[in-house]
């Protein structure tokens with residue numbers, strides 16, 4: 001599949017033979033995560049995440065941002081280093097929606113950071129899909145040692161791999 005934007009995606013979908021073509025579960029979860037990322041208020045990096053249960057039903061979606069109800073003071077967004085410790089990651093916000101053992105699949109538009117990967121392990125998540133690599137993360141090493149599937153998914157409606 002090749003998508004280069006919402007218009008191209010809409011055209012492709014309208015031309016798809018829906019009786020034969022079907023999104024895979026990772027693509028489905030990533031498309032949901034992508035839409036959630038559009039709600040992020042972080043101008044530097046917008047991250048979305050989606051959770052599916054053991055029947056592939058949607059448990060919820062979330063995105064990175066400030067604690068609910070907190071209004072950023074003037075200049076808050078100007079300094080990435082200063083605001084970093086206050087940002088709630090999409091994956092942590094997602095974990096606030098379920099209990100351990102309720103979710104099998106997570107898709108997140110950015111690879112989980114080390115702390116979020118540890119949290120996802122604690123919640124019993126079995127498969128994690130990410131779109132963008134997050135360089136300062138030990139997620140691949142953590143996934144390997146705990147036997148969690150961690151795979152990149154970059155080709156899905158709204159987004160084409162290589163873009």
Ligand SMILES: Nc1ccn([C@H]2C[C@H](O)[C@@H](COP(=O)(O)O)O2)c(=O)n1
Pocket residue numbers: 042044045046047063064065080084087088089090091108110111112113116134
């Ligand atoms: N897996 C990730 C990586 C980052 N972020 C968020 C936290 C910040 O809001 C923004 C930028 O993060 P940083 O400055 O740490 O790169 O992205 C996130 O929600 N999930």
